[in-house]
Amino acid sequence: MNKKDLGAFYTPKHTVNYMVNLLFGFDEKSKLLEPCGGDGAFISDILENNSLKSRQITVWDINPDVKNHIERLGVKFELKDALLQTIFQNDDLFNKIEKFTHIIGNPPYLNKQSSYIKKNKNKLKKIYDEIGVNDTYALFIYLCCHLLETNGQLCFITSDTYLTLGIHKKLRKFLLTNFVIKNITLCQHDLFKDTGALVNTCIIFLENRKIDENDIIIFNDCRNLEIGNYNGDKYYTKQNKLLSYPDYIFDFNGNGKLIEKIEKAEKLIDFVDGGLGMHTTDNEKFLAIVDYNGIKYAKNGIKKFVSVDEVKNKDWKFYHKKGGDTKYYLPAEYCIRWDNESIKSYKMPKNYNLREKRQGFLISGICSTLSARMATVGALWESNKAMCFFPKNPQKYPPEFFIGILNSDPYNKIIKILNHTNSIQIRDIKKLPLFNFDNNDIEQIVKIVKKIIEQMKKNIDYNFSLEQNKINQIVNKYIL
Numbered sequence: 001m002n003k004k005d006l007g008a009f010y011t012p013k014h015t016v017n018y019m020v021n022l023l024f025g026f027d028e029k030s031k032l033l034e035p036c037g038g039d040g041a042f043i044s045d046i047l048e049n050n051s052l053k054s055r056q057i058t059v060w061d062i063n064p065d066v067k068n069h070i071e072r073l074g075v076k077f078e079l080k081d082a083l084l085q086t087i088f089q090n091d092d093l094f095n096k097i098e099k100f101t102h103i104i105g106n107p108p109y110l111n112k113q114s115s116y117i118k119k120n121k122n123k124l125k126k127i128y129d130e131i132g133v134n135d136t137y138a139l140f141i142y143l144c145c146h147l148l149e150t151n152g153q154l155c156f157i158t159s160d161t162y163l164t165l166g167i168h169k170k171l172r173k174f175l176l177t178n179f180v181i182k183n184i185t186l187c188q189h190d191l192f193k194d195t196g197a198l199v200n201t202c203i204i205f206l207e208n209r210k211i212d213e214n215d216i217i218i219f220n221d222c223r224n225l226e227i228g229n230y231n232g233d234k235y236y237t238k239q240n241k242l243l244s245y246p247d248y249i250f251d252f253n254g255n256g257k258l259i260e261k262i263e264k265a266e267k268l269i270d271f272v273d274g275g276l277g278m279h280t281t282d283n284e285k286f287l288a289i290v291d292y293n294g295i296k297y298a299k300n301g302i303k304k305f306v307s308v309d310e311v312k313n314k315d316w317k318f319y320h321k322k323g324g325d326t327k328y329y330l331p332a333e334y335c336i337r338w339d340n341e342s343i344k345s346y347k348m349p350k351n352y353n354l355r356e357k358r359q360g361f362l363i364s365g366i367c368s369t370l371s372a373r374m375a376t377v378g379a380l381w382e383s384n385k386a387m388c389f390f391p392k393n394p395q396k397y398p399p400e401f402f403i404g405i406l407n408s409d410p411y412n413k414i415i416k417i418l419n420h421t422n423s424i425q426i427r428d429i430k431k432l433p434l435f436n437f438d439n440n441d442i443e444q445i446v447k448i449v450k451k452i453i454e455q456m457k458k459n460i461d462y463n464f465s466l467e468q469n470k471i472n473q474i475v476n477k478y479i480l
């Protein structure tokens with residue numbers, strides 16, 4: 001296997017120093033483990049500083065190429081797949097697991113699509129059932145937490161997706177309930193750029209002891225500092241408070257009050273229906289670009305064009321496919337063949353209402369900001385690119401109202417708290433609150449959004465920043 005398949009991106013020296021310095025209490029009884037040692041960056045640092053003797057150190061790695069180098073350092077080395085060949089559940093007297101006072105490392109970041117997880121999925125599922133099998137780094141955190149002696153310390157640098165992503169909810173709960181998280185350092189965006197890995201990382205430092213109500217997690221935000229500087233803005237949060245947050249998200253910006261408001265509010269999803277869209281299975285074959293009397297809103301490779309009048313006839317349906325930051329208004333850019341033969345190829349969700357006549361609104365899928373716009377009535381939409389929703393009570397909450405609040409700065413702030421990565425998914429939309437907006441504010445928002453849409457119909461590039469500010473002001477009242 002090559003380095004990429006092993007997730008082998010080595011840790012920069014200044015990060016190694018910072019992490020090693022977080023560990024404390026080394027003495028002659030200490031036993032340190034680096035469970036995926038690679039080039040031995042961490043243990044070399046520890047040996048150089050004479051913090052521990054080489055016999056107190058154990059290193060594991062799956063890659064035989066690193067064996068000689070690590071053994072030359074005089075430490076214990078085991079060539080193994082740490083995730084699959086480490087027993088940690090059965091700690092009775094006869095099957096005593098070796099435990100460690102200190103564990104440090106940079107575990108591999110291999111996700112569900114990696115050949116490693118695909119190949120070992122079933123075996124991993126049996127062992128890591130409690131947190132689910134999503135990323136190898138999360139499995140390493142879970143595994144090594146079990147290998148800590150009482151009061152033992154663990155310090156890992158990993159991808160930061162577990163701080164908020166829904167798939168890591170169980171890992172967060174496991175950590176919050178069983179360990180004391182001393183601090184989490186959010187690293188610079190381009191920390192691993194030189195190694196070719198574009199991943200946002202964070203460093204977790206925790207202790208294996210029961211939490212009490214005064215334990216505080218320090219979030220050290222170094223994301224915008226120059227590389228090598230670990231003196232970031234600090235946010236302090238009581239650990240047990242995180243357990244009351246939706247999906248136990250690790251809020252690292254001191255948004256506690258807002259999160260409480262989000263928790264208490266009703267959920268926006270309960271006021272709409274609709275959701276995920278379809279797949280054509282072959283866009284080239286089944287889609288065409290709509291020609292609105294000379295104007296086309298799609299720019300990509302599909303070569304067939306169909307006039308808007310022709311689409312309105314029975315053999316085509318309008319089709320939304322655009323994600324990204326398209327806000328307020330964009331007519332369906334595509335149309336999809338709607339004859340009995342073509343329909344057989346489509347993969348459509350069960351709740352798709354093909355006779356839908358209500359006015360809906362779209363939210364872009366997989367994008368970094370929340371972006372909502374009017375849907376074309378009767379149009380279908382493509383999964384992942386756009387999600388389409390229909391207000392259940394459009395008299396009270398018209399589609400323009402939802403579009404207005406979703407495009408507002410406060411809702412963009414909320415979605416970032418709920419999922420700080422650049423991939424907004426339906427599970428995040430489901431967590432969005434609907435605050436108790438008063439009728440006057442709803443009317444105001446609808447009026448402003450209608451005006452924006454009217455202007456965009458005349459000029460699709462209309463600059464709506466002034467109107468947006470007004471909406472922001474109205475929505476802000478509800479989150480302050």
Ligand SMILES: C[S@@+](CC[C@H](N)C(=O)[O-])C[C@H]1O[C@@H](n2cnc3c(N)ncnc32)[C@H](O)[C@@H]1O
Nearest residue numbers: 008009010011036037038061062063081082106
């Ligand atoms: C991100 S590198 C870190 C290397 C080194 N500790 C550092 O920080 O510079 C991950 C290491 O994990 C090893 N590795 C990957 N999968 C493993 C597994 N299942 N068990 C043990 N080691 C593994 C790779 O060979 C690689 O050396």
